[in-house]
Amino acid sequence: MYLRHVLFNTRTINFLHRQTINKSIYRTLTAHAHKTKLEPSEIKKSPIEKDKNDDDDDNDLKMVVETKASRKASEKAQWERLSFVEKIVKKFFPSQINSIAILVIAGIVYVIYEQVKNDYEIKYTFRYGSCPNFKFKEEQLLERKTLLDRLTTIVTPVPDKLVSSYYILLGEHGVGKSTLIRQAARKVGSGVVYVDVPPNVEKFGFAFARAIRFNFKDHIRLSTWIESKMFGSPPDDGKEASWERVLLTFEKYALAYKKKYGSVPVLIFDSCDSLANKDPKMLEILQDTAKTAIDDSAWITVFITSVGNAPEQMEGRSSITRASSFIEISDLTEDEAMTYLMEKRNLSKEMAQNLYTLFGGRIKSLQNAASKLESGVPFEIVRRSILQDTARRIEKIKCRTTTQEQTFLSNVLCGLLDLHEITVDELIQLESDVTVRQKVLDELRNETLLIRSVSTGSYLYHSQVIRVCIEEYFKDKWQGCNIKRI
Numbered sequence: 001m002y003l004r005h006v007l008f009n010t011r012t013i014n015f016l017h018r019q020t021i022n023k024s025i026y027r028t029l030t031a032h033a034h035k036t037k038l039e040p041s042e043i044k045k046s047p048i049e050k051d052k053n054d055d056d057d058d059n060d061l062k063m064v065v066e067t068k069a070s071r072k073a074s075e076k077a078q079w080e081r082l083s084f085v086e087k088i089v090k091k092f093f094p095s096q097i098n099s100i101a102i103l104v105i106a107g108i109v110y111v112i113y114e115q116v117k118n119d120y121e122i123k124y125t126f127r128y129g130s131c132p133n134f135k136f137k138e139e140q141l142l143e144r145k146t147l148l149d150r151l152t153t154i155v156t157p158v159p160d161k162l163v164s165s166y167y168i169l170l171g172e173h174g175v176g177k178s179t180l181i182r183q184a185a186r187k188v189g190s191g192v193v194y195v196d197v198p199p200n201v202e203k204f205g206f207a208f209a210r211a212i213r214f215n216f217k218d219h220i221r222l223s224t225w226i227e228s229k230m231f232g233s234p235p236d237d238g239k240e241a242s243w244e245r246v247l248l249t250f251e252k253y254a255l256a257y258k259k260k261y262g263s264v265p266v267l268i269f270d271s272c273d274s275l276a277n278k279d280p281k282m283l284e285i286l287q288d289t290a291k292t293a294i295d296d297s298a299w300i301t302v303f304i305t306s307v308g309n310a311p312e313q314m315e316g317r318s319s320i321t322r323a324s325s326f327i328e329i330s331d332l333t334e335d336e337a338m339t340y341l342m343e344k345r346n347l348s349k350e351m352a353q354n355l356y357t358l359f360g361g362r363i364k365s366l367q368n369a370a371s372k373l374e375s376g377v378p379f380e381i382v383r384r385s386i387l388q389d390t391a392r393r394i395e396k397i398k399c400r401t402t403t404q405e406q407t408f409l410s411n412v413l414c415g416l417l418d419l420h421e422i423t424v425d426e427l428i429q430l431e432s433d434v435t436v437r438q439k440v441l442d443e444l445r446n447e448t449l450l451i452r453s454v455s456t457g458s459y460l461y462h463s464q465v466i467r468v469c470i471e472e473y474f475k476d477k478w479q480g481c482n483i484k485r486i
Contacts, residue, residue, distance in 0.1 A: 122212055126254070129189040132194065144332075147180055147329065148180060148183055151183075152188060155188050157190070157192070157265055159262060159263050163264055168302075168314060168327065169304045172307050172463070180329065181194075181268060181302070191265040193212055195207060195267070197270060199274055204243050205245075208243050212250055212253070214246055254267075254299045264299050264300055266299065276305070289301075315454070345370040347370060357464075360464030361464075362463050362465075365463070387472065390466060396447065401439070401440065401443070408437065412427070414470065416467070417471065
């Protein structure tokens with residue numbers, strides 16, 4: 001490499017032009033003349049310069065001046081086209097790192113903006129509450145004042161010294177649990193966060209994040225963002241939709257809300273039976289977290305669930321000690337059902353009585369039936385359709401059971417016609433074989449024909465429709481069976 005450098009310089013020297021040598025000699029003599037106070041005219045110039053030197057100097061000077069002027073004009077035009085940020089970067093940073101600097105500065109500004117924005121939105125959610133609208137017209141709501149007042153008291157944020165327990169609200173499908181808790185949450189507003197657990201529990205993290213307006217992509221630490229951009233690592237180690245991450249964020253802002261307003265917020269988890277059936281471990285963590293939050297006076301948790309696996313699972317854990325007693329939501333009374341059908345749905349008294357006789361006070365069933373009647377479906381078709389569907393579920397169980405199991409099945413279903421509920425001791429009297437007994441009871445619960453009361457442990461019909469179906473379709477058929485009186 002060194003020899004190549006020397007050879008290049010040698011070639012450069014060998015190929016110098018004659019005019020260049022003459023210029024160098026002339027400039028040297030001129031400088032010497034100034035030193036010796038000689039006039040430039042006294043210096044003897046070479047014959048060759050007399051012919052061309054003056055013209056060459058003028059041309060060279062003109063070209064140099066034009067080149068510098070054009071370059072300055074071009075640089076000025078380019079400078080004017082730059083943005084304010086680009087001018088700063090170009091002025092204070094070397095040109096070779098300008099693009100990197102612009103990217104980093106823009107990225108930092110973007111992340112800071114998104115963090116500030118997300119912080120504001122989460123605080124706004126805590127300040128004004130988070131609860132979705134009703135799934136039907138608000139004017140069709142039936143005010144159940146006693147229950148609503150009790151639930152409003154539960155979901156109202158209180159000072160930390162008054163925090164004593166979390167709550168478990170339960171009831172059968174269609175009794176109006178979600179409607180009541182939404183009414184209470186929207187009535188209270190500030191400090192109440194409502195989370196509706198989706199049927200696909202893998203989307204629970206997104207549902208939780210949506211409830212507090214948390215953004216997985218935006219709400220990241222600045223250092224984590226820079227690391228991900230420089231080294232390619234994911235911003236949250238592949239757990240961007242982690243519900244635990246949302247829970248930690250909720251805890252942070254719950255403590256901030258408590259500090260600012262002097263009361264603890266309320267966190268509501270609706271449809272927790274989905275967690276019990278598909279991800280029991282998640283429900284256990286949430287229950288343990290609810291207990292810890294009560295111990296620390298951080299927030300109050302309210303679990304909403306149907307009668308079934310969820311309350312039984314939660315009841316068997318040690319963290320149940322910090323829970324209040326189960327709050328059961330029952331069906332409408334006859335007066336409430338008639339008021340709803342006649343005043344809210346504009347049905348005649350006779351039609352309202354027919355619907356109550358078929359469905360009892362199950363508000364969801366009454367809503368669906370009233371909607372069908374409003375659309376022009378005759379009551380006889382509505383009644384026959386629901387009873388035939390119930391009879392098919394019973395026949396499905398009979399097809400999967402032995403003769404002994406069918407006998408126990410008929411004894412249980414017919415026995416409940418005369419009694420409101422059947423206790424465990426009475427079930428043992430009906431069938432001593434625990435395997436047969438457990439199998440039939442599981443089948444009846446899976447087909448939503450029977451439910452088990454959490455407070456008493458007894459079994460009863462899932463709804464009024466089951467009772468009507470047994471009386472009309474199976475009571476006469478099972479008269480010849482060996483029915484043991486309870």
